[in-house]
Amino acid sequence: MTPLLDIKNLRTMLHTGLEPVRAVDGLELSISKGETFALLGESGCGKSMSALSIMRLLPEAAEIVDGQIKIDGCDLLQLPEAEMRKVRGKRISMIFQEPMLSLNPVMTIAAQIEEVLNQHFDLHAGLAQERIKAILQQVGISDAARRMNEYPFQFSGGMKQRVMIAMALAGNPELLIADEPTTALDVTIQAQVLDLMRDLQQRTHMAILLITHDLGVVAEMAHRVAVMYAGEIIETAPRDHFFQQPAHPYSQKLFAALPTRHKRNQGLAVISGQVPPLSQEFHGCRFADRCPHAWALCRHTIPEWIEIAPNHRVRCHLFDQQAPSLRSASAAEMPGNLPADSKKVMADQESELLKITDLKIFFPIQKGLLKHTVGHVKAVDGVSLTIAPGKTLALVGESGCGKTTVGKAICQLIPITAGSVLLNGTELIGLARSQLRKKRAEFQIIFQDPYSSLNPKMRVTDIIEEGINALNPGSDKSSSKQTSQSTSTENQVDTLLQRVGLPIEAKWRYPHEFSGGQRQRIAIARALAVNPKLLICDEPTSALDVSVQAQILNLLRTLQQNLGLAYLFITHNISVVEYLADEVAVMYLGRIVEKGHVDEVLNTPKHPYTQALLASVPTIESTSKRVSTHLSGELPSPANTPSGCYFHPRCPHVMPICRETYPEKSTFSTTHSAHCYLYPQDKDSSQTNTN
Structure with missing residues (x-):
C-alpha cells in the first residue's frame, strides 16, 4: 500500500x-x-x-x-x-507544543480559524462563521457561538489546546x-x-x-x-x-x-x-x-x-x-538499591515536622476607581496537612486547584487569610521578619522552572553562597574571621555540588551553560545549602525528559535517606507519586478531597475525583487502549465556587445533598479519609469545611 x-x-x-x-x-x-x-x-x-x-x-x-x-x-x-x-x-496541519505562544493574543479565536478557511476555501462570511462554530463544537468547546469571539487569554490551557486542534482541523x-x-x-x-x-x-x-x-x-x-x-x-x-x-x-x-x-x-x-x-x-x-x-x-x-x-x-x-x-x-547494569551512607537518618514516624490546620488564602477581587472589594478568589479554602520528618507527602490535583499556593504559603511568600502553619511546633504565621528569617533555614522551596528561578547573571558558586550568607546570622565581621568563613563557605559549595552529582569546577559557570536537569540539580544544591528539614518541591521534574527525571528522583530519594529530609512534593505526575511518596493528598478547588497512605489512595481511591484522576493516567503496563469515563467540563473558577461539594458539577454520582452542603470527613482507616456523601460521615467532625 x-x-x-x-x-x-x-x-x-x-x-x-x-x-x-x-x-x-x-x-x-x-x-x-x-x-x-x-x-x-x-x-x-x-x-x-x-x-x-x-x-x-x-x-x-x-x-x-x-x-x-x-x-x-x-x-x-x-x-x-x-x-x-x-x-x-x-x-498537512500541525499542533504546536505551546498553544499560548502559537495563538495570536490580539485576534479572536474565530478570526484565527477564519484565516485558515480563507486560505483554502471560498466561503462567504455566513458559511465561514457556521463552519468555525461547527469545528469548535467538534473539538468539545461548549457554547461555541459565544466563545468563538473571545480571545486566547480567556481560555484555560486545555481549551487553548482544543482551539489549536480546531485550527489544525479547519482545512480537513x-x-x-x-x-x-x-x-x-x-x-x-x-x-x-x-x-x-x-x-x-x-x-x-x-x-x-x-x-x-x-x-x-x-x-x-x-x-x-x-x-x-x-x-x-x-x-x-x-x-x-x-x-x-x-x-x-x-x-x-x-x-x-x-x-x-x-x-x-x-x-x-x-x-x-x-x-x-x-x-x-x-x-x-x-x-x-x-x-x-x-x-x-x-x-x-x-x-x-x-x-x-x-x-x-x-x-x-x-x-x-x-x-x-x-x-x-x-x-551490575541493572538499577539496584539506592546508595546510602553510614549517616542515614531514620524518620520519626510519630512526630510532626509540619502541621497545617485550616489554611485559607483568599485574594480580593477589586473593581472600580476606588478599588472596592467585590469578592474573593478562594485559592486555598481550609486545608489541613501533616508531614513527619523524613517522609514525603505528595499534593496532587489539576492546575489551578491551589497546590503551588499552599507551598508558597508554607514559605510565607504570600499573605495568609486564616489558619495555622506549625514547623517543629513554631507558628510561622505572624512571626516578625527577624524571627522568620531565623526559621527560613529550616524550610526551602524548589521551583518548577530552574532557569527562571536561578539568577542568569550569577555564577553557580554565588547562587549557592547567597543563601548560606543570608541565613547565617552568626557571621563575624572581623577580617580574619571573614577569611576563615570564606574558605569554609567555599568548601560547603564544593560539598553541595558533589552531593547533587555535579563536578566542583561547575561552580564557576553560569546557569545558561547547563542542561535542564543540571540546572535543577543546582536549584536543589541551593536549597540544601542552609541544611533545611523540609523541602517543598513544586513540579521539579515536569519539564524534564524521562531519563533526566530519573536522575532527579534518584537524587531526591538518596538525599532523603541520608539527611532525613521531609518533602512536600507538588505534582500531577501519578507515576512519580507512586515511586516517591509515602502519603498522598488530592486537592480540588482549594480543598483536600482525599488523603491517605500512597497505597490506600492509589489502590482503593474513594472520592470520585480521585478515581477520575487515576483513570485518566495513560499507562504502559497494558498496551490495550484505555477505556474510561472522563470528567465533564473544567475546573470551576475559585472566584465563584459551587455551593455544597465543590466537585458536584462534574461528579457522575451527584446527589441532591451534594448541592447543598460540603460533606464532612469519611474515615476508612487511621490514615485514609475523604470528603464525600457516598460514604458515612464522621459524626465528630466539628467543621464541615475543614480538611
Missing part, C-alpha cells in the same frame, strides 16, 4: 555556530492513511526539527540539504513557496502533526485531548505523526513507534511489539528510567552523559558513549538496519553480531 507520507534520507542543518548542526541526519519514515505514528526521544534529538522540516517552517538559520518528503507521491521539497502554502493547513487535513500536544496539560485534560484526537481520526481517517517523550501516551495512541536519537531513528516497531520487547539499549534505558510503585526501594536506571553535540560528524554508533554494552566496533562503524522481527528494525551492532539477548543484562 502506498504510504500517505514518505520521507527518504532527510537532512536538515542549522547554521548557528562555527560548525553546522546536523539536527536531522538521514531521517526515513513512512505513515499510512488512518495511522498514528509516534516519534519518541529526548529533548534535542531532532523530533521537532523533523516536524518543521515536513511543514517547511524552518528558522532562517536552518536549511534542508538533502532528501525527499512526499505526500501522496508529491515531493514537498520541489514545490515553490506559493504552492506549499496550499499544502499547509489543507493537506490528511496528516496531522502533533508536537507534544499534551506535555503542559493535567492528566484529566490530557485524556480528553487524546480521546478527541483518536475520535477525530476514526471519523476522518487522517494520519497522525505524534511527537512525544511520554511512553504512556505512546502506549495509548500509537500504531507504530520510532525512537529518535541524535538526529536519526535508531529503532522502529509496531506498538505492541515495541512495548513487549524494546531492542535498542537506548529504548531499554527509557523504560528502565520510568518511575513506578514496583521500584520504590530501587534507584531508577539513568542514562549517563548527554546527547552528543550534533555539530560533529559521527563515525560509529551515536549512543556508544552512553551505552553499557558498547565495544570497539560501536565506536568506529555505523550500525546498519537489522530486522529482528516482522516490521521491527533496530540500528545496533549487538544484533548484527548475534549477541545474547539484551534482556539478560548483568545485575
